[in-house]
Amino acid sequence: MDEAVYPLTLYDNMCAGIVVDLGWLVEGTVDISRLEWALDNVTAKWPLLNGRIEKVNVRETYQLKVQLHECPKNYRRFTLSSKSSNKPLSDFVTLPLGLTHDPLSPTLFRHAEAPRSIEEWTNNSSTPLTHWHVTYFPGDQLYSCIGLTFPHVAFDGLGIAAVIHAVEAELLGQGWRVPEPLHPGYNENMIVASVKQAFLDHPDVGGQKHYISAGLVGQWWILLFSLWSYWQTLWNNAKHRMLIIPPAALHNLVDDTRQILTRDSDTSVKTHIHYKPIKSVVYPPNTLHPDTTLHLGNLASLRRFFNGALADYPHNCIIPLPCRPYTARELRDISISDLAYHFYRARQSFTVEQALQCYNLMLEGAETRRLFLFFNPRVDESAVLSNMSIGNIANINWTGTGAGRTLCRYKTSIRKPPLTRLINVITIVGYLDDGSLLLQLNLGQKRFERLATEVQCLIDQYQENDGGSGCVSAPAMVQSTLMESLSQ
Incomplete structure (x- = not known):
């Protein structure tokens, strides 16, 4: 019986305390036998998916x-x-989905016995990597929920997207790219091999480990941050909420700066950056001292580096994009187009040398038993933005199961200490079939309501103007407008 061992890395260790539930609300009834058939085919073609997680040593490395x-x-x-739910879907959410709504309960997307911690995988060798669940609703109009539970230690966002798209392709009778097979025995991790070679190619990096968008923290910082997070939850009613930005609002989000950005002749810039300011959305005006430091973190994949060696790599290989923090005074003075251009250039100028410096910082955290943060701990307030629209899993085509169109996608993360909850997290989920942009945000209630009000104003403006020009790269717009609003 041939077995392969594949070691996971520091990038995976950072996510070891997170269990993720993904869920899709679909019209119609899912034929679970069709879904099982597709899962059988995918795991047979991609044996990695039948793997088991093992803890290697007390320093919490995994394979x-x-x-x-x-x-x-x-x-x-x-x-x-x-x-089968004994309650109709209308008891959980109102259809059609409006501009905002609360996420559906994760119990609709996960079995009660699905793992809730990494220990439930490592302590039980019979626990598979992926756990799928379907909930049916009674009523004249039929709806279903399709859910997937998996350990974040094994997959990042693009990695699990590859798994989901493989299942989708099987259901639709389409081909899909199967990653290179493992060989019997011990396999060298592709990202470790790539990082080793990169250090040889860039000896000037050496032991440099300063990284502007991340940091290492100890127990005292963690305690204070946890107290702040609980205060945000209890006092400001911070929780996950869904925001659906319809195409009408997306049109108006880009019109005002379309001409400003013609200063750069690079058409890729024009393709990625078209913005309109939304001020005073997340933070109420005049509440922050001008010297308050603010940072909006954004995640970047390392798949762009190492000559394409990681193109099919499904495990964690993301780090914070190096973006400097701003003071509230700077953000109030800067134009939204300049801010947008800054974010664009930060992503385009991101180098492998910077990625290696971040790796050195992660390594120091592992050696000193300090927590590596995906955001800047040295500023007064941070927000983290994750653009999952590139994974294209908001509007999965589940019709191969007999279901109808996908109405929405949801995500829940179960975290173990020390950081059991994170506030100011914005996920750009992706586009629905009507062109709407779906966001999931963990913000305080007042901040979220301000954002929803601004989006409604954009819809009203579009209707008054009888339409407008097309929207390009709304995810990029969201990043800059949220950062702008931090200064208010």
């Missing part, structure tokens, strides 16, 4: 043990469960 050919008898390559 995957993978069955390469025939699995042992009673070996589960995935789990798939279903249940």
Whole structure:
């Protein structure tokens, strides 16, 4: 019986305390036998997905043990469960979905016995990587929820997107790119090999470990941050909320700066940056001292580096994009187009040398037992933005299961200490089938309401103007407008 061992890395360790639930609300009834058939095919073609997570040593490094050919008898390559709700969907959400709504309960997307911590994977060798669940609703109009639970230690956003798109392709009878197979025995991790070579190619980096968008923190900082997060939850009613920005609002978000950015002849800039200011959205006006420091973190994938060696890499390989913080005074004085251009240039100028400096910082955190943060701990307030629109999993085509169109996508993260909750997290989920942009935000209630009010104003303006020009790269717009609003 051939087995492969695939070691995970520091990038995965940072996510080891997170279990993710993804869910899709779809019209119609899911044929669970069709879904099971597709999952069987995907795990047979991509054996890594039948792997088991093992903890290697007390320093919390992990590896995957993978069955390469025939699995042992009673070996589960995935789990798939279903249940019928005794309540109609209308008890959970109102259709059609409006501008805002609360996420559906994660219990609709996960089985009650699905793992809730990394220990439930590492302490039980019979626990598969992925756990799928379907919930059916009664009523004259039929709806279903499709859910997926997985450990973040094994996949990042683009990695799990590859798994989901493989299932989608099987259901639709389409081909999909199968990653390179593992070989029996110990396999060298692709990102470790790439990083080693990069250090040889860039000896000037050496032990440099200063990184502007991340940091290492100890127990005292963690305690204060946890208290602040609980205060935000209890006092400001910070929680996850969904925001659906319709195409009408997206049109108006870009019109005012379309001409300003013609200063750069690079058409890729014009393709990625078209903005309109939304001021005083997240932070109420005149509440911050001018010297208050603010940072909007954004995540960047390392798949762009190493000559394409990581193109099919499904595990964690993301770090914070190096973007400097701003003071509230700077943000009040800067134009939205200049701010947008700054974010664009930060992404375009991101180098492998900077990525290596971040790796050195992560390594120091592991050696000194300090927590590596995906955001800047040296500023007064941070927000973290994740652009998952590039993964294209908001509008998965589940019609191969017999279901109808996808109405929405949801995400819940279960975190273990020390950081059990994060506030000011914005996820650009992606586009729905009507062109609307779906966001999931964990903000205080007043901040969220201000944002929703501004979006409604944009819709009203569009209707008054009988339409407008097309929107390009709304995710980039969201990043700059949220940062602008931090200064208010």
